[in-house]
Amino acid sequence: MPSRLYADPARVLTRSGIDDRICMHTPDGARTWRDFLVAVESWRLAILESGARRVAVFSPNLFEMASGVYGAWAAGALVVFPANTSEAMVRLLAEGAADALIGQFETSGGLPVLAPAATDTPCRMEIDDQLPCELYTSGSTGIPAGIPKVIRKLFYEVENIDKGQYGRAGELPEETVVISSVSAQHIYGLLFYMLWPLAAARPAWGERLANPEAVVSIASRFSKVVWISSPALLKRLPDYLDWQSTSGRICRIFTAGGPIDATGIAHVNTLAGISPVEVLGSSEAGGIACRCRVPDESGNVPDEPWSPLPLMTVKTLEGLLWVKSPQLETDGWMQTGDRAEMLPDGRFRHYGRADRVAKIAEKRVSLTGIETLLVNTGLVAKARAFQLADAKASLAVVAVPAEKGCAELLQHGKKSLVDTLKTALLTSFERVCLPRYWRFVQALPEDHMGKTTLDVLTPLFDARVPQWVLQEKTGDAARGLLLVSANAPFFKGHFDGFPILPGLAQTQWLIEIACRTFGIDPMRFSGIRNLKFSRPVRPGETLLVEYTRQGEDAVAFTVRGPALEQTASGKLIFEGEPA
Template sequence: MSDFIALARLLAQPRLDAHTVAWRNGRPLPFPEFAAQAAAWYALFAAEPALRFALYLDDSAQFAAALFGAWHAGKTVYLPGDAKPATLRRLALEVDGFAGDLPAEFEPLQTPDPAPAPSWGALDERRAALIVFTSGSNGEPASIPKRLSQLAREVESLEAQFGAPLGDAVVHGTVSHQHIYGLLFRVLWPLCAGRAFNARVLTFPEEIATALARGPAVLIASPAHLKRLPDNPGWAEAAAQLRAIFSSGGPLSAEASAHVEKLLGLAPTEVYGSSETGGIASRRRQQGRDAPWQPLPGVALRVDPATRLLYVRSPHLPDNVWIDTADRARIDGAGLVLEGRADRIVKIDDKRISLTALEKTLSASPLLQDARLIMLEGGRPALAVVAVPSEAGWELFHGEGKRALNQALRALLIDSIEARVLPRRWRYVWSMPVNSQGKTTQAMLSALFDPRRPHARPVARTSETVTLALTISARHPYLRSHPEAPPVVPAVAPLEWAELFGREFFALPPDFQRMEAVEFPQPISPGATVTLQLDFVEADGCLGFTIDSEQGRHASGRLYFGSGR
């Protein structure tokens, strides 16, 4: 766009008074009002001698004003992915203070009073302006410093590559600005390009469809949201207004891409990169056809011929050096083809095993849609598989049992590894668990093998209801006994199971808020097989549950989830 303003000069080069920065609840936020909010935050931060602040705000426009206020006051901003106390207590070891919508115990700087605008100058691009966090493969967050120059070059790259067809479309998103993908695509890029953005994160399909239908629109989404888009909301009006869909933060399957294109008339533009490297490449798989990745402007790629490791050099990095991505790849005349992670080598009984290679073998089977392998630690390390069966896989599972499916898949691996190190444990799920960044972590996969999780056999599923048959082992760690009574499952267990399986099958909001109408008519005995039914009303964040058996009802109630703290 002709009115693109460099990130460092966003406030030093003011826009017209009539320019809309963002939309909030149907009301436009004009540039002067945004600049006034930034000035108020600047005054609040400038009065603080501390330099490092964790910033968390739900409203994306208010967050942007606070971010620029902090930067102009010379502060380094830390970007927590959520506002949970455990996250903030960990951050307290790294920062000097907190700001935004955070619990009172952390004494955060709150929304400031109006203050005179300073003489806005250009920001110093050399400064370490931002600290972001990546979940990593094991779920433990790792901090990554970002200079303002890195953010500025990435925003310029996005506009150069994708900006022309977007025009004045309003930017909507299902991803939070508290993560680097959401920050860049939903906030910083629109601010610099002069496009208005929606100050709210869209969560439910109905509100996504309604927001997109209001006018020319761009959708910034995670793979987790895109692959769960249902057929039932009316997407026709939204599709007529859409100019682009972006997906990043995790892999988007070809099936999910084709599903989105069918509903919304556009294939998503996938962006490959990481918190460490920034954006690397993009692709669009139209009409289900595969497509190689194409590097973003200014990004150079090379593949080591011996190791097949992909290296990247770009202005999105702090230095002009080649960085190992830990991905295997090949480059040909058509572009970049990714071939899996290279750092997933484990050793069992002195045998080196590539988890990526085994996953590729399993995923090629007509019995599966997807497969992930992990190493389970304990007395003896062992491989475990989490897999999403295909229709044929579920038919075998329900017709001949889990053991038959296990044996069929183990037979595929016998030519790759010795029998003594074949996977010992298997979990079959309808979809891989993902976090708010659309990533499946080691911790999430390991949780499926937690001994507190009862053995579950899928019975039925719709977009809003799941029915599972649970077998309660006599060795279940929750079983409690009394000297004068047989052991029973405590009442807290059904509540935990409802949330645990609810998060496996539905996109529950992150925080538990309350429970209603919870009853436990009779206890569950060891060895019992019970039926757990979950009903999720997405608009209310309500997860209803019932647990029944031949003896009658054992538990029921409603659990409510949201994004409040």
């Protein structure tokens, strides 16, 4: 059931009788719809005065972002949605993707940064919904990639969201506020966080809530909220927050951009009292399907298939998912690159992305095949293979060791585990194609949208970064493996002929890991008590580290070597109020 005040996004500015209604809530107070319409007009006039025809809009402030976008559309300009404000992105904009900027950019690349014109007149124009726009993603290679769209295609999706609520039909109370942990620069955030609230005349919170603490704080202020989240954030919700203060207030959670497992679904349901609506889609195709997995009375989460959205027709050919919809830029069928299996009732099961291939030593190597073989050894729970951006485009693997793999690491070290895994790969790949670099972690890293990208994988290969595999965490106790890289720069000159890890480097790693494990602000660290080093740490060793949190102000630790002999111990002290 659509919202009572819903208007087609092209006619949002022409809606009458709501000037005094709240359009957005901000830390500085509420902004009315008249405030928004005046801001749109100020940007429209500024763009017309500048003569710009391609305007890039980027701002963490939703009011500035939305008014800038609608101001550009009202001026008949093409809007560019940058993925970020990195040097590579701004360089691309300056090379012709845009001729003016609106919002908050660290550098302009020589492009003019527009300022709003002075006016007190609201803009009440209808938008030309055949205007083109461009959305940029970070790209699978790390190079920003542009996706052309016609804004009418975006508007189809907004209508679909409001009518069907993506599997959770039923009108939301008018006072419902939309909050988001996802940036409006991302296609998912653009649709759910910016365009939908404007079309439904539903107030939104004007800043992205990047952490769970902010979500709980803001959600508890309003009687009803819809939360737009990422899988990455949902999977790490801490249970020590006052979720009771949000009880009955969070009436929808939408999540998209990456997978969330059954454990994550149950965790969210326990804390927030509601299961998220998962949305499957892409920047190119938009929303494709949805599902909502609700734990049963025993806490088990069913493996629900995906239901195509109302405007979406799907089929599979040779195991790949194809889609057809008026929201696509093509009128025909489009291959998605996802592996899927159709079910008799029209729903489908999703099996992840199709095979990824890299070229190593002039040979085509299946990255998906490498990952599958590694997991099949039983030594690895998850793996991601990719090429580093070095001169040789070297093949690298980041892996989460299984229980057997952890035992191998502790008893025989990283080299032994890597050699065993390489032997398994040699059954299907030539030696020249094997990964050269390996990192073992407690979980595959994810960006804010829950995707494991090159940007989050590459920093793991900095030898100064501790390689930590958390094995167990129960209450105030945690234990895991610390892998000491043989290439760590700390060994240089310490000492020639018999390198050992300096105590300062070892304690710095222990501090970083403790803060990450227990969610402690590193700025609170004030010192170490009872520090004792019992034996030297050599290159390539695997250490067993045991932590015990002692109240809010201390974390005791014990470090043991490969033969479980004590290596170091002490107590980390933290001062100041917990964040």
